[in-house]
Amino acid sequence: xxxxxxxxxxxxxxxxxxxxxxxxxxxxxxxxxxxxxxxxxxxxxxxxxxxxxxxxxxxxxxxxxxxxxxxxxxxxxxxxxxxxxxxxxxxxxxxxxxxxxxxxxxxxxxxxxxxxxxxxxxxxxxxxxxxxxxxxxxxxxxxxxxxxxxxxxxxxxxxxxxxxxxxxxxxxxxxxxxxxxxxxxxxxxxxxxxxxxxxxxxxxxxxxxxxxxxxxxxxxxxxxxxxxxxxxxxxxxxxxxxxxxxxxxxxxxxxxxxxxxxxxxxxxxxxxxxxxxxxxxxxxxxxxxxxxxxxxxxxxxxxxxxxxxxxxxxxxxxxxxxxxxxxxxxxxxxxxxxxxxxxxxxxxxxxxxxxxxxxxxxxxxxxxxxxxxxxxxxxxxxxxxxxxxxxxxxxxxxxxxxxxxxxxxxxxxxxxxxxxxxxxxxxxxxxxxxxxxxxxxxxxxxxxxxxxxxxxxxxxxxxxxxxxxxxxxxxxxxxxxxxxxxxxxxxxxxxxxxxxxxxxxxxxxxxxxxxxxxxxxxxxxxxxxxxxxxxxxxxxxxxxxxxxxxxxxxxxxxxxxxxxxxxxxxxxxxxxxxxxxxxxxxxxxxxxxxxxxxxxxxxxxxxxxxxxxxxxxxxxxxxxxxxxxxxxxxxxxxxxxxxxxxxxxxxxxxxxxxxxxxxxxxxxxxxxxxxxxxxxxxxxxxxxxxxxxxxxxxxxxxxxxxxxxxxxxxxxxxxxxxxxxxxxxxx
Amino acid sequence: xxxxxxxxxxxxxxxxxxxxxxxxxxxxxxxxxxxxxxxxxxxxxxxxxxxxxxxxxxxxxxxxxxxxxxxxxxxxxxxxxxxxxxxxxxxxxxxxxxxxxxxxxxxxxxxxxxxxxxxxxxxxxxxxxxxxxxxxxxxxxxxxxxxxxxxxx
Numbered sequence: 001x002x003x004x005x006x007x008x009x010x011x012x013x014x015x016x017x018x019x020x021x022x023x024x025x026x027x028x029x030x031x032x033x034x035x036x037x038x039x040x041x042x043x044x045x046x047x048x049x050x051x052x053x054x055x056x057x058x059x060x061x062x063x064x065x066x067x068x069x070x071x072x073x074x075x076x077x078x079x080x081x082x083x084x085x086x087x088x089x090x091x092x093x094x095x096x097x098x099x100x101x102x103x104x105x106x107x108x109x110x111x112x113x114x115x116x117x118x119x120x121x122x123x124x125x126x127x128x129x130x131x132x133x134x135x136x137x138x139x140x141x142x143x144x145x146x147x148x149x150x151x152x153x154x155x156x157x158x159x160x161x162x163x164x165x166x167x168x169x170x171x172x173x174x175x176x177x178x179x180x181x182x183x184x185x186x187x188x189x190x191x192x193x194x195x196x197x198x199x200x201x202x203x204x205x206x207x208x209x210x211x212x213x214x215x216x217x218x219x220x221x222x223x224x225x226x227x228x229x230x231x232x233x234x235x236x237x238x239x240x241x242x243x244x245x246x247x248x249x250x251x252x253x254x255x256x257x258x259x260x261x262x263x264x265x266x267x268x269x270x271x272x273x274x275x276x277x278x279x280x281x282x283x284x285x286x287x288x289x290x291x292x293x294x295x296x297x298x299x300x301x302x303x304x305x306x307x308x309x310x311x312x313x314x315x316x317x318x319x320x321x322x323x324x325x326x327x328x329x330x331x332x333x334x335x336x337x338x339x340x341x342x343x344x345x346x347x348x349x350x351x352x353x354x355x356x357x358x359x360x361x362x363x364x365x366x367x368x369x370x371x372x373x374x375x376x377x378x379x380x381x382x383x384x385x386x387x388x389x390x391x392x393x394x395x396x397x398x399x400x401x402x403x404x405x406x407x408x409x410x411x412x413x414x415x416x417x418x419x420x421x422x423x424x425x426x427x428x429x430x431x432x433x434x435x436x437x438x439x440x441x442x443x444x445x446x447x448x449x450x451x452x453x454x455x456x457x458x459x460x461x462x463x464x465x466x467x468x469x470x471x472x473x474x475x476x477x478x479x480x481x482x483x484x485x486x487x488x489x490x491x492x493x494x495x496x497x498x499x500x501x502x503x504x505x506x507x508x509x510x511x512x513x514x515x516x517x518x519x520x521x522x523x524x525x526x527x528x529x530x531x532x533x534x535x536x537x538x539x540x541x542x543x544x545x546x547x548x549x550x551x552x553x554x555x556x557x558x559x560x561x562x563x564x565x566x567x568x569x570x571x572x573x574x575x576x577x578x579x580x581x582x583x584x585x586x587x588x589x590x591x592x593x594x595x596x597x598x599x600x601x602x603x604x605x606x607x608x609x610x611x612x613x614x615x616x617x618x619x620x621x622x623x624x625x626x627x628x629x630x631x632x633x634x635x636x637x638x639x640x641x642x643x644x645x646x647x648x649x650x651x652x653x654x655x656x657x658x659x660x661x662x663x664x665x666x667x668x669x670x671x672x673x674x675x676x677x678x679x680x681x682x683x684x685x686x687x688x689x690x691x692x693x694x695x696x697x698x699x700x701x702x703x704x705x706x707x708x709x710x711x712x713x714x715x716x717x718x719x720x721x722x723x724x725x726x727x728x729x730x731x
Numbered sequence: 732x733x734x735x736x737x738x739x740x741x742x743x744x745x746x747x748x749x750x751x752x753x754x755x756x757x758x759x760x761x762x763x764x765x766x767x768x769x770x771x772x773x774x775x776x777x778x779x780x781x782x783x784x785x786x787x788x789x790x791x792x793x794x795x796x797x798x799x800x801x802x803x804x805x806x807x808x809x810x811x812x813x814x815x816x817x818x819x820x821x822x823x824x825x826x827x828x829x830x831x832x833x834x835x836x837x838x839x840x841x842x843x844x845x846x847x848x849x850x851x852x853x854x855x856x857x858x859x860x861x862x863x864x865x866x867x868x869x870x871x872x873x874x875x876x877x878x879x880x881x882x883x884x
Binding site: 086087088212213216217218219220222223225226231280282357359360405409436438440633641644645668672675680681 | 766771826853863870
């Protein structure tokens with residue numbers, strides 16, 4: 001019997017037999033191999049087609065992209081095609097499998113999948129890894145368990161129903177017991193069952209339990225191999241200098257001094273700049289420093305912050321396209337200005353932001369006549385194949401991507417620029433080449449979180465209730481660059497994420513989008529549109545609450561009556577923080593709630609502001625409903641992480657522009673949060689019993705508005721632009 | 732030729748004396764646990780011990796390390812290092828893990844100098860080490876945990 005709820009099965013799956021998605025094969029030496037399919041986001045498939053020009057939308061069929069191997073020694077190995085960048089995917093994914101397989105956790109291993117066609121499309125982002133794997137990995141585990149039980153029952157000549165699996169073994173009548181390893185060969189000869197029974201969640205032994213990360217030890221003794229650590233025999237190291245202005249290009253390079261340095265092999269103008277190739281990193285950097293380059297700064301040589309602001313404000317005058325409408329939409333704002341009512345208006349601005357992963361961009365490539373190997377800390381293996389294929393002319397099947405640990409991803413490692421450089425240079429010098437970016441390159445040549453301007457209007461009735469809500473999102477589109485086919489009629493749905501389908505019960509609401517692309521390259525930054533719109537929506541909600549003369553928590557509460565999950569996170573975070581109860585002198589609370597990636601998060605920030613206008617965040621109370629929790633350790637860690645990431649952006653620096661490029665170059669001027677400004681974070685996980693939501697990203701959006709709402713409580717000053725500037729809050 | 736003692740092993744290296752210790756450790760000695768993060772001593776990812784003191788190897792010319800004992804994450808030993816590494820695993824500190832070699836090298840010296848550090852002392856000592864995954868709260872807890880384990884042990 002299959003206990004799956006219909007709602008958990010996608011329509012496409014329901015039509016096709018499960019048999020097509022799991023296949024078994026015997027292994028030499030008595031092992032078992034199960035191949036199965038994890039769903040891939042539609043946009044990834046579309047994008048791969050776009051990038052490579054070779055992937056068609058083929059007929060649906062069996063295309064396994066995950067494998068389980070059970071060897072006679074009882075070791076269960078799962079290959080996963082997801083990148084570990086700190087989010088805990090290497091621990092969570094085998095947990096799903098081992099739970100339903102009743103495997104012995106100590107005998108479970110995980111291997112990073114190579115990018116062969118056998119593993120299908122590969123990419124990691126959008127807080128999707130566990131959400132996509134939740135059903136198929138558990139089904140694969142349950143299938144393996146059922147086959148092992150059947151194999152044991154046949155050997156013992158008893159009914160399978162009289163046997164059960166436990167901790168890596170099948171247990172039968174009269175105390176019979178056989179390890180999974182001993183049963184693997186027999187199980188591999190059995191047909192794959194059409195129906196398997198999944199566990200009742202109350203019987204879980206791994207899912208929902210705080211299982212230690214499998215990658216903790218190698219990350220405490222220096223053994224973990226990141227992209228920058230890759231060693232390939234005969235490898236050279238390259239440093240690439242790029243034009244400081246966006247859209248500029250090389251005019252002239254005098255490389256005589258660089259070439260004279262012992263250990264410098266080559267100086268190559270490449271499509272993105274000038275590469276110095278040397279025996280080692282430091283020699284390459286010395287060579288780079290010795291280059292005399294004249295850049296043609298191109299059409300954006302005068303671009304600066306004021307120019308970006310002017311572009312956004314001009315675009316804001318356009319009507320844009322509708323992304324969401326409830327009731328009479330925007331028209332209701334004007335109509336609702338009944339006598340005694342109130343119109344609230346505000347605009348918010350946000351800067352471009354760099355990702356600033358701790359590991360600067362890097363990639364190692366080895367282009368040979370018939371193949372190309374890429375070793376990279378990457379979030380987008382399939383795109384890497386497309387990129388390398390275009391540069392080398394080799395078919396994608398000849399491009400082999402070897403994924404290392406990622407020293408932070410946050411969306412940056414979805415991009416192809418660093419991979420393209422390594423492939424281009426290796427092709428030119430016919431040697432393996434590792435490209436290592438300086439921190440300065442990484443800061444100045446990012447794909448930035450888009451800058452944003454938001455125009456907000458709301459109408460309050462005479463009774464203080466919210467009658468109508470209007471939000472115009474003005475900013476660059478990431479999709480227009482990355483997946484243009486997903487932009488329809490000028491609407492980039494990613495740009496309005498978190499500004500549409502709000503959990504609040506709004507009688508009239510409208511969200512519009514005005515695309516305003518600028519010369520600054522933009523990309524996915526932890527939580528993408530949500531971090532932008534979450535700030536705007538939750539700040540403005542606070543403004544409206546105050547305009548209505550109501551407590552911001554109770555005002556939100558009244559609007560969340562029909563959304564139990566949102567309400568519960570709101571109530572929980574408020575209770576954790578002691579909302580409304582006395583705080584230490586000079587401390588104030590701010591609250592913000594946000595939904596995204598299938599999860600809902602409310603945060604309450606406890607903040608003080610000193611007479612100089614400097615903001616200190618003392619404590620954050622965070623309540624998260626991410627549905628079924630797979631690993632509570634990871635959920636808590638990701639909330640802590642997302643809060644610190646968001647606080648850097650709220651409290652410290654945005655990217656500043658001058659002379660066509662980025663002003664900042666390193667951590668001295670693009671400051672990120674350190675120990676001294678990190679608040680104490682309490683996390684409470686709400687068990688709603690729903691399917692798992694994402695956890696890598698949804699903790700970021702609420703923190704900035706929670707802090708600025710607290711700043712308002714402390715000072716009466718509304719922060720409508722980030723980062724917070726002390727001079728605007730001086731007493 | 733520069734003579735360099737790294738993790739108790741003496742190497743004779745043909746490198747330019749101005750080469751940062753970081754790149755000698757990584758590219759010449761192939762010890763990859765010490766990380767490059769910023770190159771300007773602003774992030775702490777490259778922290779190693781020079782005669783037991785924490786230094787930013789990205790800003791330490793190899794010539795100035797000659798004659799000293801260099802210790803990297805691969806060679807760090809002693810009760811404090813062991814307690815720190817164990818506490819790091821127990822407290823589930825690492826996320827992406829890239830900065831953690833530097834964090835551990837710094838925390839080890841902190842505990843050697845200040846066996847029972849206060850929160851303020853931890854902040855003061857560790858503030859030069861950036862973690863973009865935001866593991867600061869867990870690092871703080873792990874340092875307290877390691878201190879307690881050393882006190883007991």
